Amino acid sequence: MEFISILAMQGFNGLSYFCVLLLMGLGLAIIFGQMGVINMAHGEFLTIGAYTTYAFSHIAHEYAPTFAGSYFLFAIIGAFICAFGAGYVLERLIIRHLYRRPLDSLLATWAVGLAMQQTFRSTFGAREVSATLPDWLLGSWKPTETIDIPLNGLFVMALTALLTGAVLLMLFRSRWGLHVRATVQNRGMAGAAGINTRRIDRLTFAAGCGIAGIAGAAFTTIGSTGPTSGSLYIVDSFLVVVFGGAASLLGTVASAFTIAQTQSTLEFFMTGSMAKVLTLLTIILILLARPQGLFAARIRK
């Protein structure tokens, strides 16, 4: 019985990691599939979201104690808006010169990421900070005597499920989603049909960054935030996108799940660092055998 409960809790840990990877990977997959741009600064947008949440928490606790319980929902919205805004500015200034040049965009966005990290360091200090979680997120849910599932993990999962559902809904059922899919499949024809492809690109990039911002808000519930927190997840997020098949959202979900669960299951049997090494090695070996990823596009571009 003990073993099952440990397995359940470890599986749940994997799910929390899966949520962060999925949110980051969704944003990256949309941006890469849409514009052929690799955004190495995506981790920094996660950090923007996390720091925004921290700022909301700080303000709520210092100036408006009545909001100490409910600030978190405002913080999530705030995180989205800040990350969305920053992504919009970045696209306007730099990214739009780098479409269809993935290698150059990789290097340029890495430089932007460095500058953003230094901005965080100068604004918030080099030490890690933590947002104070509201009371209703603390504690855990005990379905049985021995299984202990933390509430903030459940909240993150619910948030991720909601957001993924919202993204899929918008992509496949809304007018904007129609425009996005048209631009991805055939940019020239979409432009000829009257879709403002530049505006769609800008909004898509900003939306992808906004999703990363929400991932950052979710991230504050499971860890503390420092200037370089984003860089912890960036390589994993890229592997999620590449492993899933760069333009496929279902692939992103599947690969995020596989990677997260593999790592957390292996952590059960060996040290954390060896688990990570083995997971990364396995992914690379599978990529060597199948470079197009799990769910590859049937059309060759």
Added chain:
Amino acid sequence: MKLDIKTMFGRHSELAGYAVLALLIVVVLPLTLDIFRLNLIGKYLTYAFAAIGLVMCWGYGGILSLGQGVFFGLGGYCMAMFLKLEASDPISTKIQSTPGIPDFMDWNQITALPLFWEPFRSLPLTLIAMLLVPGVLAFLLGGALFKRRVGGVYFAIITQAVALILTILIIGQQGMTGGVNGMTDLKTLLGWDLRTDSAKYILYFVNAALLIGAMLLCRWILKTKFGLLLLAMRDKEDRVRFSGYDVANLKVFVFVLAAMLSAVGGAMFTLQVGFMSPSFVGIVPSIEMVIFAAVGGRLSLIGAVYGSLIVNYGKTVFSETFPELWLFLIAALFLSVVMFFPNGLAGIWKDHGARIVAWASRMWARPLAAVPASKRKAA
């Protein structure tokens, strides 16, 4: 008088560039700098090995590798393991609970030298391993990926993942590799003390000679048919394939070359600086090496060396005086190089260098021209 590089040296303008660089690093710098700063320059020149490798595989071959730190680190760690074993002879380590093994193994309660450390007791085997281990890794990685036509961005991301894997592995296995502190306290090479000033001078000149040799080797490779194929492959890979060449083999060769060059740089780094740690292996140092090559000019071997010198010098100067500003500066530099000057400083020199030299020579000759002709004759 029209002063122009092409008219001065004609066909040999490129060799003149090499001569100037050689003069700079072999004569001018050792004469003008004290040993401490010269040692720093030596350190920068070891990064230049990796930058030259990147010029070959990225500039000419079109393969962006964000994991050169891996090969740099592997070469450096091989040399460090040899030096560490030499510094851990039973007499100096008699205070340990197990004398004769490196100190970090002792701290981690390891009682016998692991098997993979044994070959590093001998210098010839170390030198072979230093070239072979990174070379074989590059061969396997490149072979598997290039044969499956994985290129461009996907390859770059996978090299990043490899850099991350190696960093985590080294840090995690503290007993075997020294962990996050790396291998320190390296003293002698076959009895020759590496920490004396004379040793540092000799190592500097050995490093400079190896670097110039590597540059000449790469230049020779580029001048052969292989060099032409590389350029063609970078620009129109499919056409080269349709012409009957095996593109994958070309790519593997140039990737292995870049890996071995970085490994030599890593070994020289260990010798000159006296330690090796995982902070030179990971993603950030790998991208810094790309920055050196990009700033200097990804198509120019000479540019790569100047790029390494300039960027590292800037890093030392600025991170001491304006630490907050430094990251912004390097980010801005990298961004402007990627967006506006894809061929780096070498590109600027090639496009505008003749004009700059002509302008400079006019400035220098101006005092003579200011005096009117009649007055000159009278005087």
